[in-house]
Amino acid sequence: xxxxxxxxxxxxxxxxxxxxxxxxxAGESVIDNGDDAAVLPARNGRIVACTDVIVxxxxxxxxxxxxxxxxxxxxxxxxxxxxxMGAVGTQMLIGLVLPAQTPVxxxxxxxxxxxxxxxxxxxxxxxxxxxxxxxxxxxxxxMASITALGDLEGREPLTxxxxxxxxxxxxxGTLGYSAAGLALGQAQRIPDRLSDHWQDLADAExxxxxxxxxxxxxxxxxxxxxxxxxxxxxxxxxxAMDISDGLLRxxxxxARTSDVGIVLDSLPDLSNLELIASLLGKDEDAASRAAAWWxxxxxxxxxxxxxxxxxxxxxxxxxxGQVTGAGGEVTTPDHLGEEAPGWDHFS
Amino acid sequence: xxxxxxxxxxxxxxxxxxxxxxxxxAGESVIDNGDDAAVLPARNGRIVACTDVIVxxxxxxxxxxxxxxxxxxxxxxxxxxxxxMGAVGTQMLIGLVLPAQTPVxxxxxxxxxxxxxxxxxxxxxxxxxxxxxxxxxxxxxxMASITALGDLEGREPLTxxxxxxxxxxxxxGTLGYSAAGLALGQAQRIPDRLSDHWQDLADAExxxxxxxxxxxxxxxxxxxxxxxxxxxxxxxxxxAMDISDGLLRxxxxxARTSDVGIVLDSLPDLSNLELIASLLGKDEDAASRAAAWWxxxxxxxxxxxxxxxxxxxxxxxxxxGQVTGAGGEVTTPDHLGEEAPGWDHFS
Numbered sequence: 022x023x024x025x026x027x028x029x030x031x032x033x034x035x036x037x038x039x040x041x042x043x044x045x046x047a048g049e050s051v052i053d054n055g056d057d058a059a060v061l062p063a064r065n066g067r068i069v070a071c072t073d074v075i076v077x078x079x080x081x082x083x084x085x086x087x088x089x090x091x092x093x094x095x096x097x098x099x100x101x102x103x104x105x106m107g108a109v110g111t112q113m114l115i116g117l118v119l120p121a122q123t124p125v126x127x128x129x130x131x132x133x134x135x136x137x138x139x140x141x142x143x144x145x146x147x148x149x150x151x152x153x154x155x156x157x158x159x160x161x162x163x164m165a166s167i168t169a170l171g172d173l174e175g176r177e178p179l180t181x182x183x184x185x186x187x188x189x190x191x192x193x194g195t196l197g198y199s200a201a202g203l204a205l206g207q208a209q210r211i212p213d214r215l216s217d218h219w220q221d222l223a224d225a226e227x228x229x230x231x232x233x234x235x236x237x238x239x240x241x242x243x244x245x246x247x248x249x250x251x252x253x254x255x256x257x258x259x260x261a262m263d264i265s266d267g268l269l270r271x272x273x274x275x276a277r278t279s280d281v282g283i284v285l286d287s288l289p290d291l292s293n294l295e296l297i298a299s300l301l302g303k304d305e306d307a308a309s310r311a312a313a314w315w316x317x318x319x320x321x322x323x324x325x326x327x328x329x330x331x332x333x334x335x336x337x338x339x340x341x342g343q344v345t346g347a348g349g350e351v352t353t354p355d356h357l358g359e360e361a362p363g364w365d366h367f368s
Numbered sequence: 369x370x371x372x373x374x375x376x377x378x379x380x381x382x383x384x385x386x387x388x389x390x391x392x393x394a395g396e397s398v399i400d401n402g403d404d405a406a407v408l409p410a411r412n413g414r415i416v417a418c419t420d421v422i423v424x425x426x427x428x429x430x431x432x433x434x435x436x437x438x439x440x441x442x443x444x445x446x447x448x449x450x451x452x453m454g455a456v457g458t459q460m461l462i463g464l465v466l467p468a469q470t471p472v473x474x475x476x477x478x479x480x481x482x483x484x485x486x487x488x489x490x491x492x493x494x495x496x497x498x499x500x501x502x503x504x505x506x507x508x509x510x511m512a513s514i515t516a517l518g519d520l521e522g523r524e525p526l527t528x529x530x531x532x533x534x535x536x537x538x539x540x541g542t543l544g545y546s547a548a549g550l551a552l553g554q555a556q557r558i559p560d561r562l563s564d565h566w567q568d569l570a571d572a573e574x575x576x577x578x579x580x581x582x583x584x585x586x587x588x589x590x591x592x593x594x595x596x597x598x599x600x601x602x603x604x605x606x607x608a609m610d611i612s613d614g615l616l617r618x619x620x621x622x623a624r625t626s627d628v629g630i631v632l633d634s635l636p637d638l639s640n641l642e643l644i645a646s647l648l649g650k651d652e653d654a655a656s657r658a659a660a661w662w663x664x665x666x667x668x669x670x671x672x673x674x675x676x677x678x679x680x681x682x683x684x685x686x687x688x689g690q691v692t693g694a695g696g697e698v699t700t701p702d703h704l705g706e707e708a709p710g711w712d713h714f715s
Contacts, residue, residue, distance in 0.1 A: 051414050052525055055625065057449040057610045058418035058518065060525045063410030067398050071405035072461040072515060074505045102404040114419040116463060116513030156513070158421045166463030166503070166513035168419060171405065178399055178407045263404045278402065 029128065030121040034157055037128065044132035046139050048112045048151020059153035061112055061170065069171035069178065071102040077163040085206055088127040090241040092134025095165045098265065100142050100150070101245035101322040103171035105263035107179035107254030109146040110247075112153040113139075114168045118160035131165075145247040148172075176254045179261035179326070184279035188259050188327040188344040193249035193337040195239060196268060197311065200318025201297045202240025204310075205233055208301050229296040236297050245322035252335035253326040261326040267317035269351055272325060277349035279327075284352045285342040291315055316353065376475065377468040381504055384475065391479035393486050395459045395498020406500035408459050408517065416518035416525065418449040424510040432553055435474040437588040439481025442512045445612065447489050447497070448592035448669040450518035452610035454526035454601030456493040457594075459500040460486075461515045465507035478512075492594040495519075523601045526608035526673070531626035535606050535674040535691040540596035540684040542586060543615060544658065547665025548644045549587025551657075552580055555648050576643040583644050592669035599682035600673040608673040614664035616698055619672060624696035626674075631699045632689040638662055663700065 029037065051060040075081065075095040086094070100110040115135070119128065135152060142150040153170075210233070245263070253261050260279060264271045276283045294311035301310065327344055328334060376384065398407040422428065422442040433441070447457040462482070466475065482499060489497040500517075557580070592610070600608050607626060611618045623630045641658035648657065674691055675681060 052527055056525075056527045057452040058416045058455070058516075060453065060520070061415050061417055063413060063415040066410060068408050068410040068415055068517075069405045070408055070459070070461055070515075070517065071501055072463045072503045072513075074463040074465060074503045074513070076465055076505045076507045079506055105404040106407065108405070112417070114417055114515050116419045116421040116515075118421060118423055118511055154418055156419045156421045158423045159426055160423045160509065160511065162508055164465055164507060164511055164513075166419075166421070166511075168417075168461050168463075168515035169405075170415075170417065173407070178403075180399055180403045 027125045028121065029119055029123045029125060032125060037157065040125075041128060041132040044129060045136045046149070046151040048139070048153060049149045050112070050153060059112070059114070061153055064172055065175045067173060069103050069106050069108040069173060070168060071099060072166060072168045073098045073102065074164065074166045086241050088130030089134030089137060091163070091165065092131040093138045093242050095167050096135050096138035097243050097245050098322060099167045099169035100138065100247055101263045101324070103169050104245065104247050104250030105179065105261050105324055106171065106173070107176055107250050107258070107261060108171035108173045109148055109251055110142055110150050110169050110171045111148070112151060112170045114153055115155035116166040117155060118158050118162070118164040120161060120163065121159055123163065142247055146251070174251070179250065179254055179258055181260055181262055181275045181278040183259045184275065184281045184327040184344045185259060185329070186281065186344055186346060187330050189330060189332070189334065189340055190272070190283055190285070190325065190327050190342040190344060191334050191338040191340050192323050192325050194246035194323035195244065195321045196264065196323045197294050197314035197318045197321065198236045198239035199243055199320035200314040201236035201294055202238070204301060204314070205237055205297070206240065210300055227296070229300055232293050232297050233300055239321060243320055243322050246324055246337050249324045249335070249337050252337065253324070256328065256335040257332055258326040258328050261324060264321070264323045264325055265319045267319040268325065269316045269353070271319070272351045273349070275325070276351055280347050280349060281344045282346040282348050282350050282352065283342055284345055285354065287340045287342060288354065289339060289341070374472045375468065376466055376470045376472060379472060384504065387472070388475060388479040391476065392483045393496070393498040395486070395500060396496045397459070397500055406459070406461070408500055411519055412522045414520060416450050416453050416455040416520060417515060418446060419513060419515045420445045420449065421511065421513045433588050435477030436481030436484060438510070438512065439478040440485045440589050442514050443482050443485035444590050444592050445669060446514045446516035447485065447594055448610045448671070450516050451592065451594050451597030452526065452608050452671055453518065453520070454523055454597050454605070454608060455518035455520045456495055456598055457489055457497050457516050457518045458495070459498060459517045461500055462502035463513040464502060465505050465509070465511040467508060467510065468506055470510065489594055493598070521598070526597065526601055526605055528607055528609050528622045528625040530606045531622065531628045531674040531691045532606060532676070533628065533691055533693060534677050536677060536679070536681065536687055537619070537630055537632070537672065537674050537689040537691060538681050538685040538687050539670050539672050541593035541670035542591065542668045543611065543670045544641050544661035544665045544668065545583045545586040546590055546667035547661040548641055549583040549585070551648060551661070552584055552644070553587065557647055574643070576647055579640050579644050580647055586668060590667060590669050593671055593684050596671045596682070596684050599684065600671070603675065603679055603682040605673040605675050608671060611668070611670045611672055612666045614666040615672065616663045616700070618666065619698045620696070622672070623698055627694050627696060628691045629693040629695050629697050629699065630689055631692055632701065634687045634689060635701065636686060636688070
């Protein structure tokens with residue numbers, strides 16, 4: 022009987038490209054693609070650019086994440102970096118390494134995940150977001166490297182330098198849920214493995230099983246607050262930063278770059294994260310586990326920003342602390358324990 | 369005794385970054401790096417962008433190529449794509465995957481290779497070229513994905529569409545030497561393994577051993593004619609294209625995109641390639657081996673372009689054929705044999 026599940030080895034490179042390119046939106050470009058390079062609009066004389074890499078068995082596992090989850094995630098990581106500069110994303114370029122035995126269905130699904138991320142970004146920014154080009158290669162494991170380009174719409178970029186004594190520290194987006202989802206997976210307490218079922222946080226509050234589904238979803242499909250970067254820029258934020266290595270580690274970088282101190286004095290209610298943590302062990306550990314997820318879990322890609330004290334926080338932001346003094350230190354309330362490090366890719 | 373050769377596992381990510389970033393030029397940017405994304409100048413309202421991936425044991429072997437060879441090659445591949453649009457390169461973003469046991473010396477050397485490529489590009493374009501950002505990850509093999517950005521300097525982009533009946537087909541740069549170098553390596557006839565000795569083609573003519581050194585050098589460090597794209601644009605070329613998959617295969621794409629026929633009627637003297645081929649076997653095979661390298665070897669990254677018949681070919685270009693009629697076919701002289709396919713990354 023014929024094998025009905027073709028792998029990459031059954032297709033040529035040209036055939037694969039002609040199959041997946043139409044699955045993704047092209048975004049706005051000056052010339053049609055198919056040339057050596059794309060030619061893209063770049064307004065106001067400047068462009069935002071960043072790169073992020075995702076590697077099989079490091080950042081995702083094929084038994085936990087579908088192709089579209091992986092496409093979504095790598096696109097979101099990059100678009101979140103663009104947003105953190107106060108910009109909106111416009112185009113992505115994708116370097117994709119695939120083992121010959123990769124099922125074609127997985128690759129189609131990856132392209133669909135990128136397309137879904139673009140669609141979501143369009144809904145946040147109300148501007149075209151697409152894929153301008155890329156390159157394919159064989160390799161021993163799946164690896165995707167995305168470069169995202171963005172448009173500041175005439176605004177000045179938000180950087181990590183510029184926080185001042187008295188500024189408010191605020192966060193947009195979820196924090197700790199991706200780390201909670203990963204912990205559920207590692208403990209083999211995955212609520213609904215590889216399901217695409219989306220559970221809204223609002224529906225889940227107070228129900229541990231529903232919250233676990235939500236965390237598992239965020240782990241596979243982070244929901245960075247893409248519109249928050251532009252809002253922060255319009256509101257006059259003094260700094261902004263994507264949280265990718267954990268709140269404490271990334272805030273530490275911001276504090277050192279701005280040469281300020283930061284005191285986290287207004288922590289949110291962590292009871293939802295505690296409910297998830299309670300699924301993993303004894304209740305007495307749940308509070309510290311939840312705090313660790315919130316302080317050191319980075320892969321939600323929340324946005325942290327500082328605002329001058331007179332500014333009304335834009336929609337989606339919640340105050341978590343204050344800029345005070347100098348020195349580059351981040352101080353947490355005693356009950357949250359010692360500063361825990363974030364993620365290091367090699368240690 | 370202490371191990372004096374540290375590997376990546378001995379360094380943290382931050383330490384590695386603070387070590388390699390200063391090795392590479394920053395190019396022209398609006399803000400200093402260290403933020404979530406770079407902010408780059410983009411003149412004339414448009415920007416050129418492309419991505420290329422290089423994978424260990426697919427595109428290079430660590431026993432054949434040094435870190436700086438690999439850095440040089442992946443940078444050159446990308447800058448050549450930018451040049452093929454008639455543009456000059458401005459910035460690169462690097463996605464780098466490294467096994468934990470990668471020697472730190474290899475990574476330093478990779479960064480130096482990127483820096484050397486930037487330096488060479490500056491000498492060709494007389495404009496700043498640098499590294500605007502990147503991302504690092506662990507993985508089972510070395511993989512580098514580079515996105516290059518470029519500036520059209522106000523010119524219209526050169527694409528693969530636009531060749532017209534009567535246009536001259538011309539090539540700039542070497543063709544077939546990278547394939548010859550690879551064949552020497554595969555036959556274990558490597559002239560001067562991992563030597564950085566640069567042998568100029570002019571000095572090597574007529575001497576098989578010197579030509580073999582030259583081919584081995586081009587395999588490890590391709591020398592794309594970076595200035596040729598801008599020259600073609602200024603001269604009024606109707607199309608241009610980087611030859612990365614072999615002249616016949618890439619010209620076939622150009623012919624189909626422009627819906628023209630191409631006749632290769634002015635082939636160069638291939639006696640230098642034949643001399644190299646004679647090192648690999650019986651003399652009677654040397655001519656066909658040399659022709660195959662020239663027609664199907666892509667990794668020299670030569671530039672092919674078409675010019676209206678009244679145009680004086682710019683410096684560095686040699687006529688190889690003519691555009692004639694329609695249909696997308698490329699015709700070679702009978703004595704060169706059947707059309708051979710170029711490189712497919714998965715078959």
